[in-house]
Amino acid sequence: MWYFSSPFLVFGEDALDYLDQLKMDxxxxxxxxxxxxxxxxxxxxxxxxxxxxxxxxxxxxxxSIETVLKGAQLCQAFEPDFIxxxxxxxxMDTGKGIWFLYEKPDQQIDxxxxxxxxxxFPSKARYxxxxxxxxxxxxxxWAIVLTDTAQxxxxxxxxxxxxxxxxxxDPIFAMKMPPALTAGTGLDALTHxxxxxxxMWRNDFSDAFSIKAxxxxxxxxxxxxxxxxxxxxxxxxxxxxxxxxxxxxNSQATCAHxxxxxxxxxxxxxxxxxxxxxxxxxxxxxxxxxxxTVQKLADIGRRALLLTGTDEEVSEQLILKVRELIKxxxxxxxxxxxxxxxxxxxxxxxxxxxxxxxDSCISxxxxxxxxxxxxxxxxxxxxxxxxxx
Amino acid sequence: xxxxxxGEWAKAFCKAxxxxxxxxxxxxxxxxxxxxxxxxxxxxxTKLYIDLWHGKCRKAYEVTDEVPETEFVMxxxxxxxxxxxxxxLDPIQGLMTGKFKLKGDMAKIMRATKAAVEMVNCxxxxxxxxx
Numbered sequence: 063m064w065y066f067s068s069p070f071l072v073f074g075e076d077a078l079d080y081l082d083q084l085k086m087d088x089x090x091x092x093x094x095x096x097x098x099x100x101x102x103x104x105x106x107x108x109x110x111x112x113x114x115x116x117x118x119x120x121x122x123x124x125x126s127i128e129t130v131l132k133g134a135q136l137c138q139a140f141e142p143d144f145i146x147x148x149x150x151x152x153x154m155d156t157g158k159g160i161w162f163l164y165e166k167p168d169q170q171i172d173x174x175x176x177x178x179x180x181x182x183f184p185s186k187a188r189y190x191x192x193x194x195x196x197x198x199x200x201x202x203x204w205a206i207v208l209t210d211t212a213q214x215x216x217x218x219x220x221x222x223x224x225x226x227x228x229x230x231x232d233p234i235f236a237m238k239m240p241p242a243l244t245a246g247t248g249l250d251a252l253t254h255x256x257x258x259x260x261x262m263w264r265n266d267f268s269d270a271f272s273i274k275a276x277x278x279x280x281x282x283x284x285x286x287x288x289x290x291x292x293x294x295x296x297x298x299x300x301x302x303x304x305x306x307x308x309x310x311x312n313s314q315a316t317c318a319h320x321x322x323x324x325x326x327x328x329x330x331x332x333x334x335x336x337x338x339x340x341x342x343x344x345x346x347x348x349x350x351x352x353x354x355t356v357q358k359l360a361d362i363g364r365r366a367l368l369l370t371g372t373d374e375e376v377s378e379q380l381i382l383k384v385r386e387l388i389k390x391x392x393x394x395x396x397x398x399x400x401x402x403x404x405x406x407x408x409x410x411x412x413x414x415x416x417x418x419x420x421d422s423c424i425s426x427x428x429x430x431x432x433x434x435x436x437x438x439x440x441x442x443x444x445x446x447x448x449x450x451x
Numbered sequence: 452x453x454x455x456x457x458g459e460w461a462k463a464f465c466k467a468x469x470x471x472x473x474x475x476x477x478x479x480x481x482x483x484x485x486x487x488x489x490x491x492x493x494x495x496x497t498k499l500y501i502d503l504w505h506g507k508c509r510k511a512y513e514v515t516d517e518v519p520e521t522e523f524v525m526x527x528x529x530x531x532x533x534x535x536x537x538x539x540l541d542p543i544q545g546l547m548t549g550k551f552k553l554k555g556d557m558a559k560i561m562r563a564t565k566a567a568v569e570m571v572n573c574x575x576x577x578x579x580x581x582x
Contacts, residue, residue: 063548063550064544064548065547065548170558172558172561172562173556173557173558173561174557174561175557175560175561176546176547177546177547177552177553177557177560178557179549217561217562218561219561220561222547262541263541263544419476419477419565420477420563420565421565422564422565424565425543425564425565425568430473432472432473432476433476
């Protein structure tokens with residue numbers, strides 16, 4: 063027995079109009095200041111017309127537990143029947159945390175877990191996610207990535223019950239993304255879909271979303287990167303990001319995410335760049351060491367990219383295609399290209415290895431690397447060397 | 452051969468934990484004790500006490516009289532425990548689908564997921580288990 067969780071999805075041009083169809087009494091909007099500056103908050107407010115609403119725009123990149131607590135306190139006082147998370151992954155994750163604590167004020171956010179069934183959840187509000195970048199998948203996943211500022215590390219409270227009630231995937235919000243953000247978030251989507259396919263918990267349903275998302279990322283990400291006005295590419299990438307979210311959200315991410323979380327927590331580099339940088343190295347590691355992974359990578363290559371040849375050949379071609387894509391969209395392919403100095407890297411290497419080995423995604427890797435292998439991978443990522451062990 | 456979910460098996464499980472380098476490392480900062488409860492069809496249950504300390508198992512035995520108070524209790528039908536030992540059921544997926552219940556400080560578990568995974572994986576590593 064296994065599950066597949068998904069919000070009700072509204073997608074495509076004018077998807078935001080779906081808000082007109084909802085009977086809402088009071089709306090609490092979780093967002094950040096950039097969304098205000100871009101006029102996105104105003105777009106949503108126009109849809110709400112006279113419906114009373116309150117805006118919490120204090121979500122920071124790598125949101126902290128404290129931000130969730132502050133938002134939840136305001137939400138409790140406002141008593142909405144709808145909560146909207148408008149923004150990137152940080153905003154939408156913060157919204158999930160606020161929603162959970164609004165519904166269950168007696169709970170702690172860091173104790174939210176997938177093993178407990180929360181009675182009568184939700185009973186006060188429904189949660190709507192509106193992604194404004196094309197990559198995080200947070201609009202359709204049930205984990206929250208938060209920063210524990212005291213411990214200087216990420217925590218990932220999770221429960222299938224906190225998946226959004228509705229996800230509005232309107233490409234209009236992705237049109238203004240600058241090229242670097244398009245590249246980084248697009249690589250996040252690629253990493254979700256490939257890792258979702260390689261995960262120990264992959265399943266028939268997640269596989270379907272992985273393959274389609276990988277196909278779309280290879281086809282449309284370079285176009286969206288080169289020309290942000292390319293509406294078709296923007297729309298397909300926006301859909302690909304949510305499909306990738308459904309894939310890994312229902313099968314879990316693996317070691318590239320453990321590496322990405324660790325680099326992100328220590329150096330505050332964009333998440334998509336970190337996981338995208340790590341992706342080909344991890345693909346090489348699992349291809350060399352995993353059970354059935356050559357065939358799985360070949361499956362991806364054949365189904366998503368129509369590559370031909372033996373399993374060995376196609377898996378190799380796929381990894382090279384990932385490396386080429388990263389170069390084509392001018393994203394970091396090594397740790398130095400992330401903007402980390404040799405001294406910083408060397409000083410933090412033991413912590414990077416520790417955080418990576420303790421990250422929850424590592425358990426889903428086939429096979430799970432040990433500390434020596436993780437450290438070696440970090441050296442290879444520093445040098446830009448292909449993983450040969 | 453050691454019979455599954457007995458005192459003898461608990462000791463073998465304890466050894467499997469101590470022999471597992473992956474568990475030793477993943478749990479090096481973990482402290483806490485578990486009660487494994489296997490519920491039988493006739494309404495009785497088998498309870499195993501497992502004391503974990505900084506990557507090692509200090510003590511493990513079958514509880515036959517007074518049930519000790521433990522930080523965590525993992526319980527489920529004996530048939531599901533057996534599926535785990537047979538590698539037919541991923542114990543974490545079992546927890547997520549309600550085939551097992553876990554009680555205790557969930558924040559502590561969520562901060563030590565790798566240790567938890569390695570610990571339950573050792574159930575499958577006990578050699579010569581008679582099911």
